[in-house]
Amino acid sequence: MKSLLRRVALGLFFLWLVSLSFASAYNARPKLIVIIVIDQFRGDYLERYRDQFGEGGFRLFLDHGANFTDCNYNYANTRTAPGHATLLSGAYSNGHGIMANEWWDPQKKRVVTSVQDDGTKLVGVSSSAPGSSPHNLLADTLGDELKLATQGKARVFAIALKDRAAILSAGFSGDGAYWIDSKTGAWITSTYYRSDLPKWVQDFNDNKHAEKYLSQQWKDGNGNALRKTARRPGKEAGFYELIGWTPLANDYEFDFARELIANEKLGSGPATDLLAIGLSPNDILGHEVGPDSPQMQAMVVTTDRQLASFFDFLKRQLGLASVWLTLSADHGIAPLPPVAAKLHIPAANLSTAQMRTQINQWLSDKVSPGHAAEYVKSLDYPIAWLDQEAFAAAKINEEDAERNVGEALLSIGLRGYYTRAQLARGDVPNTEVGLQYLHSYSPGGGWYVMGVPAPFTVGIPEGTDHTSPYIYDTHVPLAFYGLPFQPGTYRTHAEPVDLAVTFASLLGINPPTHAVGRVLTEALEAPQHEPHRAMGGSR
Numbered sequence: 001m002k003s004l005l006r007r008v009a010l011g012l013f014f015l016w017l018v019s020l021s022f023a024s025a026y027n028a029r030p031k032l033i034v035i036i037v038i039d040q041f042r043g044d045y046l047e048r049y050r051d052q053f054g055e056g057g058f059r060l061f062l063d064h065g066a067n068f069t070d071c072n073y074n075y076a077n078t079r080t081a082p083g084h085a086t087l088l089s090g091a092y093s094n095g096h097g098i099m100a101n102e103w104w105d106p107q108k109k110r111v112v113t114s115v116q117d118d119g120t121k122l123v124g125v126s127s128s129a130p131g132s133s134p135h136n137l138l139a140d141t142l143g144d145e146l147k148l149a150t151q152g153k154a155r156v157f158a159i160a161l162k163d164r165a166a167i168l169s170a171g172f173s174g175d176g177a178y179w180i181d182s183k184t185g186a187w188i189t190s191t192y193y194r195s196d197l198p199k200w201v202q203d204f205n206d207n208k209h210a211e212k213y214l215s216q217q218w219k220d221g222n223g224n225a226l227r228k229t230a231r232r233p234g235k236e237a238g239f240y241e242l243i244g245w246t247p248l249a250n251d252y253e254f255d256f257a258r259e260l261i262a263n264e265k266l267g268s269g270p271a272t273d274l275l276a277i278g279l280s281p282n283d284i285l286g287h288e289v290g291p292d293s294p295q296m297q298a299m300v301v302t303t304d305r306q307l308a309s310f311f312d313f314l315k316r317q318l319g320l321a322s323v324w325l326t327l328s329a330d331h332g333i334a335p336l337p338p339v340a341a342k343l344h345i346p347a348a349n350l351s352t353a354q355m356r357t358q359i360n361q362w363l364s365d366k367v368s369p370g371h372a373a374e375y376v377k378s379l380d381y382p383i384a385w386l387d388q389e390a391f392a393a394a395k396i397n398e399e400d401a402e403r404n405v406g407e408a409l410l411s412i413g414l415r416g417y418y419t420r421a422q423l424a425r426g427d428v429p430n431t432e433v434g435l436q437y438l439h440s441y442s443p444g445g446g447w448y449v450m451g452v453p454a455p456f457t458v459g460i461p462e463g464t465d466h467t468s469p470y471i472y473d474t475h476v477p478l479a480f481y482g483l484p485f486q487p488g489t490y491r492t493h494a495e496p497v498d499l500a501v502t503f504a505s506l507l508g509i510n511p512p513t514h515a516v517g518r519v520l521t522e523a524l525e526a527p528q529h530e531p532h533r534a535m536g537g538s539r
């Protein structure tokens, strides 16, 4: 009897040992990866406002993480949809296919967004608008590879105010992507992911979280009132217009992120989970006030405090030793043209509507004298989308049509142009700029011409914008926090495509299908010979 007890005890002891070895092997993998992408957060902000940051927010990356100060997108498509697709796929538009937020669809004869999908419906709002999905993505993402490597055990989520930011980050196999109904601020999704909202999302919406941010005063660090989020009499405005551009909307996003982590039990499953958070409010504000305004400064300093409180939540929920964090942005921003012009820098606000009229006039005179036609259907400065039928009626093929539109763009002051046909052939000069435009090509959409804008010009009559190959649009932060990263400031060349490739390498999984980034080895702990470790397996 005694020996039986001893044998059972011994057996239990060995079982415990085995479970320990499983656990310790698995500890080398994080429970959760959190990717924070701040919409329109320029690469210089971290240094510019460093002395105003408190503990535990941006300084978690700056003081205790690996911070790459020279990270630039190596393409010209510095917009939200391409930026998020690039970060998560480790590829540029010529790999992932997303070259703009929206484009002219020659079949549907209307402008479509990068994620709009007529085969889906929105979930969580009664609307006749089509739903959204990643159906235009031509490459898979880090989340997809994590799913493949764990046979679906990893859980992948993405949230943002904007659908494109959430959907393109969640990839094809994401368990959920959530964004807001711009009118009410309610969190919604599409039938691509599920047919109804999970109970916790429904509860969150029913609690009217969005409304508590209405009629609030946004104050800067010195208590000065900057703006109020109240409805103006007689003006129809929803959550997006009223609150979307204030730090309150980032609070709203972090509230939702906390609920998501708690309710979906992220970080407590058998594999590494992934959450991408796109902070959209910084972009909505930045377009209006520009990067050099006191409001943007207040926004960045508030974002710092919000991050600190969110990281503190992660610490309490999971422990920061079990989490890998990364910070980046989808693009930068040009200075407000009047602000640059005051310093004698040639800068201008241009009107897209006016430019399109001029281009169509120029083309009509050249292509069909005496017959005015709309050859350019949409101008998303500096990209022109062509009406193939109008050119066909004038018996002009794609090659010539696009060259004509390029010349029309030069006539209104653009610096150069690349046609779709030319980019499809890979026919660009062997220069840094040539490579940027090769990376900007996508076979999606119809005929188009990418104009090269003059620096410091934006295609809106007021405010500022981003969509150029220049540093103010391409320079973004890229910073990591977590056990594998050697803390420090890294001034070596880095690109947003390196993020997914570095994480894939650390996780021991394949990088996404079209990834072209490099593993940022200089920021990793000195290499060691480790015993073989399978994803979630034993030694």
Ligand SMILES: [Zn+2]
Binding pocket: 040, 080, 283, 284, 287, 466
């Ligand atoms: Zn923007």
